[in-house]
Amino acid sequence: MAMKARFIPYTLNFKRPSGTSRGVMHTKETYFIVLEYENKIGIGECGVLWGLSPDPKEQYVQKLSELCRDIHLGLDVLLSDLQDFPSIRMGLMTAFDALNAERDMELYSSDFTSGTHDGIGPGIAINGLIWMGDFTFMKTQIKDRLAEGFRCLKLKIGAQDFNEEWNLIRRLRLEYAPEDLEIRVDANGAFSVDSALEKLKRLSDGHLHSIEQPIAVNQWEIMAQLVQESPLDIALDEELIGLSTPEQKQKMLKHIKPHYIILKPSLIGGLDYADQWISWAESMDIGWWVTSALESNVGLNAIAQYTATKSISMPQGLGTGSLYLNNITSPLCIKKAKLHYDINQKWSFNSLNL
Helix, strand or coil: CCCEEEEEEEEEEEEEEEEECCEEEEEEEEEEEEEEECCEEEEEEECCCCCCCCCCHHHHHHHHHHHHHCHHHCHHHHHCCCCCCHHHHHHHHHHHHHHCCCCCCCCCCCHHHCCCECCECCCEEECEEECECCHHHHHHHHHHHHHCCCCEEEEECCCCCHHHHHHHHHHHHHHCCCCCCEEEEECCCECCHHHHHHHHHHHHCCCCCEEECCECCCCHHHHHHHHHHCCCCEEECHHHCCCCCHHHHHHHHHHHCCCEEEECHHHHCCHHHHHHHHHHHHHCCCEEEEECCCCCHHHHHHHHHHHHCCCCCCCEECCCCCCECCCCECCEEEECCEEEEECCCCCECHHHCC
16 A cells, blocks of 8 residues: 655634734644555644745745655655755654554653553643733733743743833842743844843843844854853754754854754754754753744644653743644643643544545
8 A cells, every 4th residue: 555645734823913023923824744554644744934934935835745746755765855845844754753653643652641640641841931912911921821830931022112021021020039930031033233232231130041042143253242241141043943954053053152052843854953953052061942833733742742752951942732723632731831741632633624
């Protein structure tokens, strides 16, 4: 029996508009690769994020069509032609892993998927995400996340007036000491080169854990200087995206020498590439954590199961599964600021009309 492959486009609808420094999102486009072989099905998500993913948009659907047509060539051959399509590469590899799974969508076995406590395995500590919006909305989110038990918050900043953003952080820190609440901020490259260091110095007064991508990408000299001069630890996010060769990636790390890197597998080309980044970072004493990039529960599941196989000691960025009205029904759930896998809950792909 020959393997069959097809792809399914899908639009995820946000429960409420979600703001970043790049604008407000109401929907999120994604694609699923479905493999069928010997009465088994494997599903992987191509979690493209237009405006950030380096995948060529004009050629995207055509590439998916070619991939499904040529599925008989096998994984290794197909991967060799996907360097320019990191989200498709991620989707294809995880679709094969899902096809080969012994249990439905258990791609990478670990305690996370073991169901040791009434069907729920030990969870992965995650940060609570605070979306950009008016300050009343942001304060409401903070209050909700704290009530849910989160003690690590990630605030999106850079789209509002900086003084107001700083005052929000300052008031939060006055109420919660650093040992009681870890605060991370993500600027998504929004700071200007001229103002970045001054803003980093002010933010450091809030005893923050780190800031993600304070300035725009591809300014290695300036970013390296910021890392050296900033009193606040700097984490690189977008800087990792679009680098295609191991030489480029290692050169960037050695040049900038960030305190942390943040791995978004759908945007960097897959879990094997995440492994490379981790190996290089650890050899340079650079910290790291893993973050989802607005995937559905299909992509989040793959990323979470992968992360659970690693030795992790800090909250990860895997709390985006509850953002959508029409997410894929899955065993993933958040309890007490941890992402869990509940084997009592079943996957349902009814919305995909498989």
